[in-house]
Amino acid sequence: xxxxxxxxxxxxxxxxxxxxxxxxxxxxxxxxxxxxxxxxxxxxxxxxxxxxxxxxxxxxxxxxxxxxxxxxxxxxxxxxxxxxxxxxxxxxxxxxxxxxxxxxxxxxxxxxxxxxxxxxxxxxxxxxxxxxxxxxxxxxxxxxxxxxxxxxxxxxxxxxxxxxxxxxxxxxxxxxxxxxxxxxxxxxxxxxxxxxxxxxxxxxxxxxxxxxxxxxxxxxxxxxxxxxxxxxxxxxxxxxxxxxxxxxxxxxxxxxxxxxxxxxxxxxxxxxxxxxxxxxxxxxxxxxx
Amino acid sequence: xxxxxxxxxxxxxxxxxxxxxxxxxxxxxxxxxxxxxxxxxxxxxxxxxxxxxxxxxxxxxxxxxxxxxxxxxxxxxxxxxxxxxxxxxxxxxxxxxxxxxxxxxxxxxxxxxxxxxxxxxxxxxxxxxxxxxxxxxxxxxxxxxxxxxxxxxxxxxxxxxxxxxxxxxxxxxxxxxxxxxxxxxxxxxxxxxxxxxxxxxxxxxxxxxxxxxxxxxxxxxxxxxxxxxxxxxxxxxxxxxxxxxxxxxxxxxxxxxxxxxxxxxxxxxxxxxxxxxxxxxxxxxxxxx
Numbered sequence: 001x002x003x004x005x006x007x008x009x010x011x012x013x014x015x016x017x018x019x020x021x022x023x024x025x026x027x028x029x030x031x032x033x034x035x036x037x038x039x040x041x042x043x044x045x046x047x048x049x050x051x052x053x054x055x056x057x058x059x060x061x062x063x064x065x066x067x068x069x070x071x072x073x074x075x076x077x078x079x080x081x082x083x084x085x086x087x088x089x090x091x092x093x094x095x096x097x098x099x100x101x102x103x104x105x106x107x108x109x110x111x112x113x114x115x116x117x118x119x120x121x122x123x124x125x126x127x128x129x130x131x132x133x134x135x136x137x138x139x140x141x142x143x144x145x146x147x148x149x150x151x152x153x154x155x156x157x158x159x160x161x162x163x164x165x166x167x168x169x170x171x172x173x174x175x176x177x178x179x180x181x182x183x184x185x186x187x188x189x190x191x192x193x194x195x196x197x198x199x200x201x202x203x204x205x206x207x208x209x210x211x212x213x214x215x216x217x218x219x220x221x222x223x224x225x226x227x228x229x230x231x232x233x234x235x236x237x238x239x240x241x242x243x244x245x246x247x248x249x250x251x252x253x254x255x256x257x258x259x260x261x262x263x264x265x266x267x268x269x270x271x272x273x274x275x276x277x278x279x280x281x282x283x284x285x286x287x288x289x
Numbered sequence: 290x291x292x293x294x295x296x297x298x299x300x301x302x303x304x305x306x307x308x309x310x311x312x313x314x315x316x317x318x319x320x321x322x323x324x325x326x327x328x329x330x331x332x333x334x335x336x337x338x339x340x341x342x343x344x345x346x347x348x349x350x351x352x353x354x355x356x357x358x359x360x361x362x363x364x365x366x367x368x369x370x371x372x373x374x375x376x377x378x379x380x381x382x383x384x385x386x387x388x389x390x391x392x393x394x395x396x397x398x399x400x401x402x403x404x405x406x407x408x409x410x411x412x413x414x415x416x417x418x419x420x421x422x423x424x425x426x427x428x429x430x431x432x433x434x435x436x437x438x439x440x441x442x443x444x445x446x447x448x449x450x451x452x453x454x455x456x457x458x459x460x461x462x463x464x465x466x467x468x469x470x471x472x473x474x475x476x477x478x479x480x481x482x483x484x485x486x487x488x489x490x491x492x493x494x495x496x497x498x499x500x501x502x503x504x505x506x507x508x509x510x511x512x513x514x515x516x517x518x519x520x521x522x523x524x525x526x527x528x529x530x531x532x533x534x535x536x537x538x539x540x541x542x543x544x545x546x547x548x549x550x551x552x553x554x555x556x557x558x559x560x561x562x563x564x565x566x567x568x569x570x571x572x573x574x575x576x577x578x
Binding site for chain 1: 305306307308309311314319320321322323324325326329340341342343344345346347350353354356357358360361362363364
């Protein structure tokens with residue numbers, strides 16, 4: 001089949017056409033991801049002729065799939081989710097310093113110069129924190145949960161001028177590993193593993209799965225948080241977690257997880273779209289399409 | 290990023306989500322294809338959580354891209370357009386007899402048993418012809434243009450019970466090649482190369498690029514067509530070609546090209562969707578998703 005487009009681009013329910021640029025999110029599993037809806041809402045709002053689709057790929061197939069997507073000339077960008085963020089770093093031609101420090105990427109732009117990776121988990125968090133009224137510069141930050149999200153957030157907090165970071169994890173080795181990684185990326189930075197007491201911190205961040213619902217243990221004791229502190233949770237369900245509710249009840253400022261997500265999607269869409277001069281300057285490798 | 294879906298499936302302008310099945314059309318170039326809009330309109334109308342996207346892939350990359358799409362577990366089907374229809378046949382694990390006879394595929398279903406190919410160009414034409422009131426059984430058919438479309442249509446006309454087929458092409462060798470191919474696929478079938486006189490034929494099919502506009506030579510002389518004959522054109526622009534207009538003016542029944550396309554899309558969507566028992570019987574290899 002080969003025939004011509006007749007209808008308009010990018011504004012209709014069936015908004016795809018032959019000239020649409022393709023982006024994707026790759027993960028295993030994939031059914032649960034919300035990126036397709038959120039990205040496509042944004043593309044439609046802006047009138048961009050682009051789409052983001054889900055691709056279900058297992059770890060053993062990731063390298064081959066990413067490699068062959070290079071050959072798809074209207075392919076623009078790939079969002080990386082669990083469990084591929086670390087492996088994807090090894091498939092790149094270029095990556096940002098922060099992606100290298102964190103050891104993981106969650107977005108790859110397909111360019112003429114090859115695959116360019118970055119990690120927007122921390123940046124999305126930092127933008128969301130600012131949007132909720134939290135200020136990082138000069139502040140003492142506590143991060144609960146030393147997994148992939150904790151790593152990315154810790155790096156962003158250091159980059160945005162935090163005075164110090166205390167890392168707590170139920171597994172002390174994980175916390176120590178994050179601290180070592182942070183000190184290696186930011187030599188001289190004041191980071192240490194801490195126990196589960198939020199007293200003395202200005203910003204408390206739950207980057208663990210704890211405290212989503214009332215019947216789960218909270219990540220830390222809200223009663224021990226200093227008055228005037230700002231509290232963030234990266235969990236998306238419920239929209240306001242039991243932990244944040246308890247903090248709100250104490251009159252603390254809070255940041256719900258969807259702010260991290262919304263701000264991250266905006267940042268990744270900018271990254272994929274190299275049409276602006278600013279993006280061209282930041283990511284000098286151009287793009288194929 | 291990993292987070293949960295909240296909105297409904299398949300009914301909204303931003304209808305994609307993490308559970309969407311992916312189909313694609315692959316071609317070089319790709320901007321001009323109309324399949325994404327038409328397939329997606331149909332998916333939306335039926336409430337199918339599926340999408341069809343354009344993939345721009347050059348001939349040298351086709352094999353690698355098709356191979357790696359096997360690894361994408363929510364990938365369902367691939368529509369093949371110019372210039373890949375012949376090469377794609379060689380990438381399959383299974384194909385239908387008609388695809389083998391024609392020597393080209395225009396749709397591949399991704400199944401647990403591997404890649405299953407078929408060619409719906411002729412079937413789409415035959416369904417469109419029937420929809421326009423044309424009857425094939427026992428009729429003498431003239432096909433003008435012995436390219437890929439001509440091959441597929443000739444095979445479908447033989448399959449649907451035509452009494453004989455005359456093939457005309459400006460290049461006699463191409464016409465002879467189609468005739469030889471047709472006789473090989475349908476031993477004993479009455480097929481021959483003919484000159485450009487439509488007299489004596491019941492169905493006249495323009496499968497060449499001629500006669501789209503008034504300033505182009507018509508594919509054959511409408512005045513020489515028998516009264517009561519049915520005339521088809523596979524060109525899509527304009528919707529009613531200059532050739533068909535001249536035939537209509539003579540009171541002949543006509544079939545415009547979009548009927549071939551509409552009926553083909555319906556047939557391919559059925560082929561991709563193995564959920565029906567009938568499809569499961571026809572294509573016993575199941576599907577991956």
